[in-house]
Every structure is written in structure tokens, then in C-alpha cells.
Amino acid sequence: MSSQPNHPALLIPGPIEFDDAVLQSMSHYSESHVGAPFVATFSETLSMLRKLFQTTDPSSQPFVISGSGTLGWDLVAANLAEPGDDVLVLHTGYFADSFADCFETYGVKATQLKAPIGSRPQLPEIEKALKEKKYKLLTVTHVDTSTGVLSELKALSEMVHRVSPETLVIVDGVCSVGCEEIEFDKWQLDGVITASQKAIGCPAGLSISMFSGRAVKTFQSRKTPPGSYFASFKNWMPIMQNYEAKKASYFATPSPQLIHALHTSLTQILSRPLAERFATHRETSQKIKKAVTDLGLKQLASDAADQANGMTAIYLPENVKAPELLPNLLKKGVIFAGGLHKEIAAKYIRFGHMGVSVTDPKRDDIDRAIQALQNGLSEAGYQKA
Amino acid sequence: MSSQPNHPALLIPGPIEFDDAVLQSMSHYSESHVGAPFVATFSETLSMLRKLFQTTDPSSQPFVISGSGTLGWDLVAANLAEPGDDVLVLHTGYFADSFADCFETYGVKATQLKAPIGSRPQLPEIEKALKEKKYKLLTVTHVDTSTGVLSELKALSEMVHRVSPETLVIVDGVCSVGCEEIEFDKWQLDGVITASQKAIGCPAGLSISMFSGRAVKTFQSRKTPPGSYFASFKNWMPIMQNYEAKKASYFATPSPQLIHALHTSLTQILSRPLAERFATHRETSQKIKKAVTDLGLKQLASDAADQANGMTAIYLPENVKAPELLPNLLKKGVIFAGGLHKEIAAKYIRFGHMGVSVTDPKRDDIDRAIQALQNGLSEAGYQKA
Structure with missing residues (x-):
């Protein structure tokens, strides 16, 4: 469906996946x-x-x-x-x-x-x-x-x-x-x-x-x-x-x-109404945030009204380390980003969900990413409390 | 020979033609x-x-x-x-x-x-x-x-x-x-x-x-x-x-x-010795400058020792105007640049000869450009004095 060679889905908060x-x-x-x-x-x-x-x-x-x-x-x-x-x-x-x-x-x-x-x-x-x-x-x-x-x-x-x-x-x-x-x-x-x-x-x-x-x-x-x-x-x-x-x-x-x-x-x-684009990003974001909550994980943005619609910053469980989880996600074909806020960089990961990964119905980047996150955490020994 | 669609050869002093x-x-x-x-x-x-x-x-x-x-x-x-x-x-x-x-x-x-x-x-x-x-x-x-x-x-x-x-x-x-x-x-x-x-x-x-x-x-x-x-x-x-x-x-x-x-x-x-690359640019430049001189035209850089090897700035003959000559050259598939030096911008044109147009033997950009310049000047009524 894409003229781009097989490559891991880039789901960091930018650069994002680009259309052919x-x-x-x-x-x-x-x-x-x-x-x-x-x-x-x-x-x-x-x-x-x-x-x-x-x-x-x-x-x-x-x-x-x-x-x-x-x-x-x-x-x-x-x-x-x-x-x-x-x-x-x-x-x-x-x-x-x-x-x-x-x-x-x-x-x-x-x-x-x-x-x-x-x-x-x-x-x-x-x-x-x-x-x-x-x-x-x-x-x-x-x-x-x-x-x-x-x-x-x-x-x-x-x-x-x-x-x-x-x-x-x-x-x-x-x-x-x-x-x-x-x-x-x-x-x-x-x-x-x-x-x-x-x-x-x-x-x-x-x-x-x-x-x-x-x-x-x-x-x-x-x-x-x-x-x-x-x-x-x-x-x-x-x-x-x-x-x-x-x-x-x-x-x-x-x-x-x-x-x-x-x-x-x-x-x-x-080529589409902007309102529709924003709504699609909001809906996808809600789905991702629900999956994160269902996994028993917390976001950096604790108040739902303060949560971005194009990315999700997720606190890692106590015993899961980003330098082990992220390479495992890469093996599953998904690239997330590590933390960036100096004070807590090691304690969280970032999942970007913008652009074609969200709006192109021919792509399954988001579903694959949620699945990879679930499996990756499980393989790291994490179980929801 | 190129995967790029047919397009005029860009022979201005940058941007230049790029390799596939x-x-x-x-x-x-x-x-x-x-x-x-x-x-x-x-x-x-x-x-x-x-x-x-x-x-x-x-x-x-x-x-x-x-x-x-x-x-x-x-x-x-x-x-x-x-x-x-x-x-x-x-x-x-x-x-x-x-x-x-x-x-x-x-x-x-x-x-x-x-x-x-x-x-x-x-x-x-x-x-x-x-x-x-x-x-x-x-x-x-x-x-x-x-x-x-x-x-x-x-x-x-x-x-x-x-x-x-x-x-x-x-x-x-x-x-x-x-x-x-x-x-x-x-x-x-x-x-x-x-x-x-x-x-x-x-x-x-x-x-x-x-x-x-x-x-x-x-x-x-x-x-x-x-x-x-x-x-x-x-x-x-x-x-x-x-x-x-x-x-x-x-x-x-x-x-x-x-x-x-x-x-x-x-x-x-x-992948090739740099000295060879510089020599190729010098030789091509010499060929272009000879063609310009043979046409009876002068360069802005009057002293040969002061002449660049990747471009040539050429004074136009008295009655030839850049706004008429350049579009005619474009019709012949060659893009040159107009003048840029504020004091004499209307009086000269610039011919860039760098990179693949010079080094790639599969391209005939330079020969086509010299030919187009000769024909364009002739069509503009110019004859060597």
C-alpha cells in the first residue's frame, strides 16, 4: 500500500510518518x-x-x-x-x-x-x-x-x-x-x-x-x-x-x-474539513489514552483537559526500564520516544499519534503500536496491579 | 538515463542539477x-x-x-x-x-x-x-x-x-x-x-x-x-x-x-579523487569561457586568473535584453540566471556549471547550453562584431 520500503512505524512526537x-x-x-x-x-x-x-x-x-x-x-x-x-x-x-x-x-x-x-x-x-x-x-x-x-x-x-x-x-x-x-x-x-x-x-x-x-x-x-x-x-x-x-x-x-x-x-x-481532521486526532487520542489507562498506567498530564491529542506521555511501571522496553518495541516494528523532561527523563516514554498514522485508514500504525506496547510491557514482566 | 521527468537543465549558479x-x-x-x-x-x-x-x-x-x-x-x-x-x-x-x-x-x-x-x-x-x-x-x-x-x-x-x-x-x-x-x-x-x-x-x-x-x-x-x-x-x-x-x-x-x-x-x-573533480570543473569552465569569447562576449571577471570555475558571468551585447533572451533559452531547455549585482543587474547573465552537469558523462547539459546561447543570441539579432 506504500511505496516506502518496509520500516518500523515512527510514532514519536515528530518527525512523524509521511505520506508517499x-x-x-x-x-x-x-x-x-x-x-x-x-x-x-x-x-x-x-x-x-x-x-x-x-x-x-x-x-x-x-x-x-x-x-x-x-x-x-x-x-x-x-x-x-x-x-x-x-x-x-x-x-x-x-x-x-x-x-x-x-x-x-x-x-x-x-x-x-x-x-x-x-x-x-x-x-x-x-x-x-x-x-x-x-x-x-x-x-x-x-x-x-x-x-x-x-x-x-x-x-x-x-x-x-x-x-x-x-x-x-x-x-x-x-x-x-x-x-x-x-x-x-x-x-x-x-x-x-x-x-x-x-x-x-x-x-x-x-x-x-x-x-x-x-x-x-x-x-x-x-x-x-x-x-x-x-x-x-x-x-x-x-x-x-x-x-x-x-x-x-x-x-x-x-x-x-x-x-x-x-x-x-x-x-x-x-482537501478535507479541518474540523474533521481535529476530530479524528481527538478520537484516536482517546482510544490510545483509554488503552494506557486499561493497562494501569498513568500519563504525565494527569488532568484529562490538559492532555494533548497528538501525543501521549506515559509513566513506565516501577520495574520497566525505557532502555529495555524501547528496543523491544522496535523489534515489534514500532518506534516510541524516551522521556525528555530533564527531571524525570528515565521514568516515561512518549507515543506520538499525528498525521497519516492517524488519518490514513489504510494504515494500522496505531493499533499495532497499542498491541506492541501491551506485549512489550508483558514481556518486561509487568502485570496490571 | 535519468529517472527525473523531462525538465529544462538548471544551469544557474545554484541550485544546480541533482543526481538521481x-x-x-x-x-x-x-x-x-x-x-x-x-x-x-x-x-x-x-x-x-x-x-x-x-x-x-x-x-x-x-x-x-x-x-x-x-x-x-x-x-x-x-x-x-x-x-x-x-x-x-x-x-x-x-x-x-x-x-x-x-x-x-x-x-x-x-x-x-x-x-x-x-x-x-x-x-x-x-x-x-x-x-x-x-x-x-x-x-x-x-x-x-x-x-x-x-x-x-x-x-x-x-x-x-x-x-x-x-x-x-x-x-x-x-x-x-x-x-x-x-x-x-x-x-x-x-x-x-x-x-x-x-x-x-x-x-x-x-x-x-x-x-x-x-x-x-x-x-x-x-x-x-x-x-x-x-x-x-x-x-x-x-x-x-x-x-x-x-x-x-x-x-x-x-x-x-x-x-x-x-x-x-x-x-x-x-568516490573519485578530489583533484580530478576540480580539474574537470576547470576544463569545462575553460571550454565555456572559450565559447563565450568566441561569441565576442565579455565576462564580468576580466582577468582570467579571477574567473570562477563553476560559473561564468557574461555581459550581454548592447541590444540583447535578458528578459527576452532568458525565456528563449528556457524554450530551448536551458535555464540561466539574470544579473544580481545591483549596479549592473540588467546588463549580464549568469551560467552555472557545477556538479553532475559537469562531471556526469551521460549528461550533455553543457554542450546544449552553449548551443542554446549561440542560437538564442543569433535569434535576438546579435552578430559578432
Whole structure:
């Protein structure tokens, strides 16, 4: 059913399994980055991103830049905040620490609001923090890939707009765009950064983001120049606007092959209603979480409302060690990821369930993975208490 | 002979035509970026880069990062110089202006030494500049993609080491690595930055670079932290060292597909002696330059010693306009690039001759291109004076 050679199903929280047509687009013959055929492909890709993020506001600005998801942090920190500005970083795991590091690199003062592992900062404490100090922007990790904790964006953004209307709402959507509901305009978001290799279903190598007209104005009214060259809005914004308007433009050479793959993947995603895509991810996630609970295991995200729909972080039973379980799962044809949150990395595993593994009815990746997990735990001597 | 569909031969100074096997590697099935198979591939790729750059000094440090060639400038400017430092930028066209911009972004004072279009700064004036002020580093564009001017690295580096031994010698090799001779160790270079999509023959999307042990020490003795987050040696150096030692490591997700393609391309390049590869590029370049001269046309690089071996920048005859000639060449199955140097962009075209179009005896790209150029000029009413 697949033109890909037999290989273990990659069920980590990114990179994910890719569709055959997407992978075939990766080997597109070479094209000029400023020639009409590629310019048209890039233009359509940028337009499709507007649909994926559910924004029709013409002042919204998409960016697609060669790089990894991490580059999105530089885009935010070097363009939307200035040295000496205060920003509020909501902490749900590994990635908030790194985002804070990125802000500090550009001279921006990051205040972290932390929560216990597996939880997230609550609205009342965020509101309190916003009332105590003026923050240029607030960042929230929509799904923290290290813990599988899902943050609630809609109520958060409403509260920020009410309490501190000048504060930009910035979302790290690396592990959420494409599998979790995001309504960029309706929820009044100012920035969502993501990467190609997770729920968008295109191989790694692209930093993908959407910023609001308000964010662009914040950038335009900077008193200091942007802190980065490669991540500078000043360098990239005219390029993105030109490409979308089907005009060739040059700052740095884009990757035609990756853009073709992204074009294919977005075309597939947008061929069905987004609501249906999100519902399928939710249903599959529920099935997986039920199987985990039935096995007597606990998730890092203890509250069901805080559980991501594209991944599940699972505490291992006392006597089961990841360095023994994961290779056994690989033998069964399934790749899960180990823990990433520094404090408890050895104690849990992560199961990614995004994209074609979830949406393609011809694949049985998820059922095989649940079965492999059950058998693997049993072979490791684990019995439900 | 090729599994790629019929398409015009892309003969611009990058991206270039890619080999079938390289493009097939782009559609490699999805792998974990921290799993043993991909870690082995990345390790071998880093080792092969040492061979490509002709460095056996274990203190040399290769980097392969998702991004474009431009990111290499940030690597240099944000890690090897500190705010307030002086650097000397040798100017041969468009790219030195941009590199200088990049330095200024990070608070580094860039002094440009300019030369007339089609020429390059000469050793005596560079020596004079180095004696007048202490420069942390000097940058030279090995081949300026905007003008086709080739700089001489060996004599330059010898002079810098003699006159100003503390000054690092940094090479922008975006349009030279893989087609022009570079002996990293023997010539005592401190940094060479490049990209995947030119003479290395792998699709765009990777920033590739090599730095000397001396450059690494310069970084390690910084008094201020690096100016960029995504381009920080601090973040990337442990990752590159771990991957090369076959240990999984994480800062930002690499692109397994692009690394596979680079692995394939480097394997092909290193299967033959490098000297032979450089000689083939020189011979083909000579043939093209002779054809250009026979047509009565002039190159931007007027002195034969300053002419690149992987591209040719050609002044158009008086009455021939690029916006008419280039589409006619496309009809004949050949893609050339327009001018890029701001002051004279409309007056010239660029012909790239790197990689498989030059080295693969099964391809007739170069002969077809020369023929198309002759016919295209004739159809535009041009006759040799």
C-alpha cells in the first residue's frame, strides 16, 4: 500500500510518518528558486498556510524559512521584543526553558511562570502576573512535546486581551499545528510558530509561522534593529510578500524540494474539513489514552483537559526500564520516544499519534503500536496491579 | 538515463542539477532523528565533510544545520566576533555587502575593502589595511555568485598569517566548495561556510561549514555570550560532536531526508579523487569561457586568473535584453540566471556549471547550453562584431 520500503512505524512526537506523495515531492527535479514554476508553488503554499491557521485577515503574515522549529523562537525574540523588554513565558516543560534562553540571548528579560510537571500555569495566576508587570508579550507552548501537556489557548487569549491588551499572545505550536484546533483570527493570536515535521506531515527542515498584523506593527515600531540577521523580519517579510504575490525575490535560497513537499502535504490536509481532521486526532487520542489507562498506567498530564491529542506521555511501571522496553518495541516494528523532561527523563516514554498514522485508514500504525506496547510491557514482566 | 521527468537543465549558479540517487535519498522513509540508523548516517556525513574540506586536524569542527547558506554568516558574526570588534570584509560583489550587514546586526564593525565590479581587492591593499588596524577576522568570498569573480585563498591566507597572525581567515565558500580547490589545513583557513545546493550537489536546506581549532578557541574565549540563539556555537557544537561520535543528541530537529541526500552526494564526490573533480570543473569552465569569447562576449571577471570555475558571468551585447533572451533559452531547455549585482543587474547573465552537469558523462547539459546561447543570441539579432 506504500511505496516506502518496509520500516518500523515512527510514532514519536515528530518527525512523524509521511505520506508517499509527500515523500515523492521531496525528490522533485531541480528548479530555480526564482523561476515562475517554483514561485507559483511557493505562493500557493503560503496561501494554504493561511487556511491551515484559519486566518483570513490580510494583515496576517506567514513565513516559511529553511531551518528547524527552534528558529521560530528567534523570529519571536529577535523581532517582537527589544533588549530590556519583559516577556512572560508560561512553563509546561523542557521547551519553555529553551524559549526563555532564546529571549535572554537577545537581551529580553524572560519571566517564567512554572507549573508542576504534567500540569500548566492556571489562568488566575497568569492574570495576577500580567497585572503585576507590563509584559511586551506572553508565550505559551500549545503542546509541550516533553510532557504531552495541552494548553488552552482561547480562554488564555481572551484573558490576556482583557487584562493586558497591549501584550502580544505568542503560541509555540510546534507539536500542535495540524492536529489541535487553532483559530488564529477568532482567538486573536499574534503569533504561532511551528515546524514541518510534526502534524503538518512534511519532512523536517522548515520553520513555519504566522504573525498577526498587530505583531507586524509591533515589529515596525521597534526602536532598535532586529537582533538576528538570519531570523530578521526586515530581511524576510518582503520576500514572503513577494513570493505570495507570485513575484520572485531573493534574500536566502529556499529549498524547492521541501516547499514542494509542504505544498503536497497542505493540499492533502485542506482537501478535507479541518474540523474533521481535529476530530479524528481527538478520537484516536482517546482510544490510545483509554488503552494506557486499561493497562494501569498513568500519563504525565494527569488532568484529562490538559492532555494533548497528538501525543501521549506515559509513566513506565516501577520495574520497566525505557532502555529495555524501547528496543523491544522496535523489534515489534514500532518506534516510541524516551522521556525528555530533564527531571524525570528515565521514568516515561512518549507515543506520538499525528498525521497519516492517524488519518490514513489504510494504515494500522496505531493499533499495532497499542498491541506492541501491551506485549512489550508483558514481556518486561509487568502485570496490571 | 535519468529517472527525473523531462525538465529544462538548471544551469544557474545554484541550485544546480541533482543526481538521481541524491534526489531518491530525499524521499527516504521517516526516521527518528535520535535513532541509531540516522545517527550513523549523520556521523558518516560529518566525517565525509572533513575529507571534502581536506582537513585531518581533529580540532577542526564541521557543522551541518537546517537553514540556507546565509545562516553561515550568522555563525561567523555571532560566534567569532564580539560587539565592538573590527572585521575586514573583502568586497567582490553583492555578497560582501550582505555579510557586512550581518556583522552590523551583531554589533560588529565591518570595514569593507572594495574593488571595481569584476575585480577583487589586491594583496598589497589588503596588507596595508591589516597593518592600519587590528581586525578580529577577515572575510573573503571565494566565488562571488553575483559576479563570477574567484578570489585566491592560498596567497591571501599566507599574507594574513604573516602580517596579522591573530586575524582569523574566514571564507564564504557558498559557490566554491565542491568545485574549487580548498585545502583547509594546508592553507591555514579558520572557517569556510557553504550551502548544500551548489557544487556539493544536494538540494537546498542545509548550512554546511568547517571551523578550525583556532576559531573554536576564539569562540571559547568570548567575553560576551553568542549574539544568536539558533546560530549559536554553544548550542550546536556539542550536538555536532555527539552525532559524529555516534551519540544521539538534541538541540533542534535535523532533517533526516536532507542529511541522507547529503550523505549520498558526498559519497559520490569522494568516490573519485578530489583533484580530478576540480580539474574537470576547470576544463569545462575553460571550454565555456572559450565559447563565450568566441561569441565576442565579455565576462564580468576580466582577468582570467579571477574567473570562477563553476560559473561564468557574461555581459550581454548592447541590444540583447535578458528578459527576452532568458525565456528563449528556457524554450530551448536551458535555464540561466539574470544579473544580481545591483549596479549592473540588467546588463549580464549568469551560467552555472557545477556538479553532475559537469562531471556526469551521460549528461550533455553543457554542450546544449552553449548551443542554446549561440542560437538564442543569433535569434535576438546579435552578430559578432
